Amino acid sequence: MEVDLTKFVVLGLYVAVLFLIGIVASRRVKSMSDFYVGGKRLGYWAVAFSARATGESGWLLIGLTGMGALSGLSAYWVVVGEVLGVAISWWFMAKKFKRKSDAYGSITVPDYLESHFGTKKKTLRILSATILSVFVIIYVSSQIDVTGKAFESMLGMNYYYGAILGFLIVLSYIFIGGFVAAVWSDLFQGLLMFFGLVLLPVVIWFSMDGPTNILDGLAQIDPRLIQPWGTSDDSLMNLATMLGFAMIGLGFLGSPQVYVRFMSIKSESEIDKGKWVAIVFTLLTDAAAVTIGILGRIVFTNQGQDPNAILGVGAENVLAMLTETFLPTLLAAIYVAIVLSAIMSTIDSLLVLASSAITRDFYQKIYRPDLKDEDLGKRSRWVTLIMALLALGIAMVIAVVSPNHTVFWLIIFGWSGIAASFCPVIIMSLFWPGLTERGAIAAMISGFLSVPFFKFIVQNIEGIGPYFVQLDVLAPSFLISMLAGYIVSKYTAKKGGLT
8 A cells, every 4th residue: 555655646746747837838828839839949958858758658668668578689679760760850851841841830740731832722731630630549549548557557556547547637738738838748758758767777687686697588588589680480570570660760750749849949950959869868768668678578487488478468567567576665656657758748749739630720721711820729729628538538449349459559550650641741842852742642641541451451461461460550551652652743743743
C-alpha cells in the first residue's frame, strides 16, 4: 500500500505541473496561430524536445523496451533508423520547410500544401485534412491504450480506469493551453524521459547479480539474440526484420505532428542549434530503451522460457518489473510519471494537430472562409474534445476485441499511416520542382491506402505474408507513394503542365 500511495503522490505532483503549464500557456493563446503553432515564437530547446517527445511516444518506453527484450541486439536497428531519420530531417529539410511555410503564412501542413501549389481548388486541403483526421485518431487511440497498460503494469490499476484517467489528464491541459501548452509540457516531459531512460540501464548494470556481460547473458538464453541481423534462421526473414526496424525512421521525414514544430520555431538559426539537441536525444534515449529491454530479458528469463509469459504480451512489462526490482519506492514512482510523459507528450500534440485539420482546414478554409481566426478559438477546443472522445472509444474497442495486441506494432500502424501519406509529398515538395498538385494527390491517396492494404491483405498472404509482417507497412507504402507522385506528376506535365 505504501508503494502505491507514493506512486499516486508523485503522479499527483506530475499532473499539477502539467496543469500549471497549461494555465500559464493559456495566457499566450490569443489567436489561431498561437493555439496551433505558438505564434511562431518558440525557441530551439522547446521545439527540439517537443519534436522528439512527440515522435517517440509511449512506444519508446513500453514498446521499444519490450522489443529489445524480445529481439535482442537486432532491435538496435530501430536506433539506427531513427537517428538517420531525425538527422536528415533536421539537417536537410527543416530549414527549407520553415522558409517556405513562413513565406506562405502557413500554420498547418494542409495550409502549406495548398499554398505550395498555388491552387484555388480545395481537393488537396480536404484530402490531407481527412487523412490527418483518420490516422491521428488511430494514433491517439494507440497512445490511450498504452496509458491503460502503463497504469495497469506500474500502478496495479484496472486497464480501463487507467486509460480514462490518463486521457482526462492530457485533455485538460491541452483544452486550456493549446499548442503552447503541448510544447512546454513536452519540454518538461522530454527532460524526464531523457534522464529516466539514460540513467536506468546504468543502475541496472551495477545492481545485477547475474552475468554483467550482455552478450554472454543473451547467449545463455538464446544464441540468436546476439545476432545483429535477427533471430530467424531464414536470412531473407532477417533482412525483412532489419529493414522493418530501420525504416521506422522514415516517419521523421515530413510527418505533420513533427513538422508543425518547424513552423513554430522562431528562426532558422534556432534550427541549427536544435538539430544537435534532437539527435543526441534520439541516440541516447532509443539506445537506452533497447538496452533496458535486453537487460530485463537477462534478469528475468532463463533459457527456454517464453518472455511473453514472464514479461507480459510483447514483453511490455519489462520496464515496470525492472523499476520495481532495482529502484527504491520514490524513484520507481518517478518512473510512472516518466512513462506517462512519453505517452502524453504525443497525445497532446496529436490532438492539437487533429483539431487544426477539422477547425481550420475543413471548417474555416472550406465552409466559412469569412470567419476570422480569433472567432475559432472556442470551436478549436470543442473539436479537440470530440476527436479525443473518438480516440478513446476506439482504444476501448481494441482492448475488448484484441486484448493480446502489442503496443509496439499498434502504434507503428498509426505512425505509418501518417508518414506514408505525408512524408513523400513533403520531401518532393522541398526537393523536386516537378511535383504537381495531381502528383501530390496521387502520392497521398496511394500512401494512405497502401498502409491498410499491406497490413490486412499482404501480411495474410501465404508464403510472402510473414516476410511483410517483419518488414511492416511503412517502407513499402512509402515507396508506392513516392512512385505514384513521380509518375502522375510526369504524366500531368506531359499533358500540358497541368497541376
